[in-house]
Amino acid sequence: MNSKKKNVRETVLELLETIEKNQSYSNLLLHHAIEKNYLPTKDIGLLTELTYGTLQRKMTLDFFLKPFLKKANKIESWVKNLLRLTLYQMVYLDKIPDRAAIFEAVEIAKKRGHKGIASMVNGVLRSIQREGLPSLTSIEDAAERLAIETSHPQWLIKRWIEQFGYERTKAMGEINLTAPLQTARVNTTRITREECSKRLLEEGFQLELSPIIPEAIRALKGNLASSAAFKEGLLTIQDESSMLVAYALGAAKDEMVLDACAAPGGKSTHIAEKMKNRGQVISLDLHEHKVKLINDNARRLELHNIQTRTMDSRQAAENFPPESFDRVLLDAPCSGLGVMRRKPDMKYTKKEQDIFQLSNIQRDLLESVSSLVKKGGVLVYSTCTVDREENENTVADFLKHHLDFEGDTNFKDRMPEAVRPLIIGFDLQVLPQDFGSDGFYIACLRKKV
Template sequence: MAKTKNVRQTALEILDAIEKNQSYSNLLLNNAIEKNQLPSKDIGLLTELIYGTLQRKMTLDFYLKPFVKNSKKTERWVMNLLRLTLYQMVYLDRIPDRAAIHEAVEIAKKQGHKGIAGMVNGVMRSIQREGLPSMDTISDPLDRLSIETSHPIWLVKRWDKQFGFEKTKEMCEQNLIAPMQTARVNLTRISRDECLETLKEEGFEVEKSPVIPEAIRVLKGNIASSRAFKWGMLTIQDESSMLVAYALGVTENEHILDACAAPGGKSTHLAEKMDNTGEVVSLDLHLHKVKLIRDNAQRLGLGNIRAITMDSRTAGERFEKEMFDRILLDAPCSGLGVMRRKPDIKYVKQEKDLTQLSSIQKDLLGTMAPLVKKGGYLVYSTCTVDEVENQNVVESFLAEHPDFEGDSSFKERMPEAVQPLINGFDLQILPQHIGSDGFYIACLRKKV
């Protein structure tokens, strides 16, 4: 029993830290796993408890509201303990309610006092007796969708305006599903079939991606711990993110710039697609992130990547004009497309952030434009799903840079599975399209 108690106590501490410090869930979770040396069976439960409770936070609060007399005055850790316990009762079949409640009461005693333990016990027993309040009491469909899927109402209204109700509903529901681990096979070292065999021999359950020719999907196991990963046969990367290298359409011996490159997934993909020829210049602002790019390149056996620590906005001072055949700008963005991986984004981001980011994105595109050769390509990408950071940024860039045009021929370079989603020279992937991250890609060409 001590082990599971430790898992729930750890989960509570992480949930509390996320809320208190607005820290990223994935970073805190990884630190906790290392620090507490949890056995692998507990890592699965801890991950589920943290991500599940975060993903469903607004729904859990709706359910708790009639039973918690004054939630605003209730201490933060107590609210998190109530959410954590209710999440187990509502969403986890394999944990009996009595065990979840018993553990919660024990934690409350240890971390608070008898009064808090009694309150936690009382709330949970009342919910058991009376059942959960019904969502049918929420008459407005957007309000109900917001509470049902735990997405802030400003976001639901925004998406409803941009994509319509059905697509918004699908996207919100998809965001509650844990992402599948996917990886890209390093074709300079091994074929996809051989890599699959190697992983299966190690005991992993893996299959070919139906979307990306060099990708695999992991059904069971974490392949970051595999020998195949250590030997540089693959890179863990989302399938949407792999599409960028196709959009850029690199060929051997070209000179490529990846302007915001860390941790190096796209840089290494481009380097592999050039079969270790030419050069990919990878920029990032932070030294520790540049080290990640170098480490990845070394692990994969790629000698054609040069990683440099610098602010991409100053690239014009460092590089000559028209120096690169192709440039990738995977711009800093709100990350609204990766909520399945970072559920805390939903509650931290605000509407004004999108506008602030769009001005940075426009600046970066403007800096990159002179560095592209005539006839060369500039690909703009983000892991978000909002037109203010995507289509509007690109339209504004094209209006200010008549020497560039949208390149609709990029459709022919893209994998067949996503071709129907391409609209002229850009592509907006929603999480429900191929079960991957929400992602935007636009391909621009400098006129000759």
């Protein structure tokens, strides 16, 4: 066991450093740090809050720090992260007194650096305490101000304002600064939502029933992945937006369904459950270790109608007979701009050109899997992003070059009632602020008979 335990703030500082240096995903590192440092349960909440909070608001914190760092020569990245972390507590956390946050920062600076660094850290933080923060209203350009206010890169805020307007962009930027709720899908082939909720309540979880998805629940307290119900295969951790895909696909009991980019299997298993463990879902993924995750999930949920294959879906047309599937789902690799609440560090590493590069891959995938859809069959294209280039433009381009497909406007009737008002025509863009779920896009197409 690790006898030299680090305190919470030292652990947070290490995490922030690793994320910045290695561009590692914060959610994976955080989980590892909790296990490695044997943190008491009472500290896990603070560790999560400080890590995510400092990452979420990095650009805002840097704006606040800038005037106070003018005199400081080039400072090391760990010192900058220590200042961000401490300022986050001073500005955004009511329960931690400033003096306690500053004291901790100075102690860490002494331990990791030298007296001069500790003195500089103390000086900067005391100056902020004395003089107050610079005002965001000093930024004249509205897009730039919103970018700093919500800590999103300016290129992204500008794209969103162009696509969704200022107000919806502002709402999206603001909700991206908050932690998402954990949601789960009840395995209705084995238990009802009511029975499953009752069991979870008995286990000590606090829940509410999803107002969006009839088989979903929201965790208000506790990690549902650690529940007995999860281990027994009675539920799957999945975001509510992602659950909409199986509704859009509308697979029936004895059909042949292809899930072209399936790992880790959330959508495949949902489709299989909706098919009442009948018919067949063929789930593909490029990586063998990810295909294993699909198999593990199917086994845990006791679903026998899923068959997996390791394959690049761009080669799917060469591996299956033409028109061999009633329904095909392409949940395409994307920029993931709809899940930034879960991976706040993503905001600072994405580049605008990524969107256009991904759009080419998405078009190639659609090209490949479309030939596998039977006449009269359904092709659903989905992403967990909120950008027209990867979403509406990709679908429009596909329809322009494939006159044998058309938008399936009937898909609205298959969707849960709560989301129907957002559907115009044959597609749906969910923004994070619509239901508090991930940003997600779904387009439903039908092959003409």
